[in-house]
């Protein structure tokens with residue numbers, strides 16, 4: 001998420017990619033397209049298709065594509081887009097400029113997944129997604145604080161999810 005703009009843009013753009021991708025730290029694409037909410041209230045929510053935070057990462061995510069294509073230029077682009085250096089004080093490092101997807105557990109973690117407190121928390125709690133967490137509304141993890149509109153969408157998704165289960 002750019003300080004606001006960048007992350008936001010990132011967070012907000014995108015087509016859904018089941019269980020893969022970046023993310024809140026990176027946050028791609030339009031919040032408007034967040035987690036399939038644009039698909040309509042009748043759309044069944046499948047937590048396995050969502051990242052731990054509830055986001056659906058876009059296939060075209062620069063971090064993901066840079067990783068899959070092992071393309072250093074794309075990785076540099078992603079590093080810049082997500083303001084990794086400004087945010088974490090880490091200079092570009094192609095070894096850390098990777099993401100195989102939020103829920104891909106058998107691959108090395110790049111800097112984004114490694115620094116995501118939401119992801120760590122959900123894994124520790126054994127949650128498929130924060131949408132299935134009773135603590136979501138009160139949760140004050142940095143991701144939610146930085147993207148209150150996104151959190152609102154996730155909470156709305158939780159309400160819908162609970163109606164369907």
Ligand code: SF4
Pocket residue numbers: 021022023024025026027051052053054055102112113116117118119143
């Ligand atoms: S849980 Fe964290 S790492 Fe995964 S998509 Fe959300 S913000 Fe990104």
Ligand code: SF4
Pocket residue numbers: 117118119121122125127129130133134135136137139140141
């Ligand atoms: S407490 Fe719940 S909502 Fe908050 S990060 Fe952890 S799993 Fe997600």
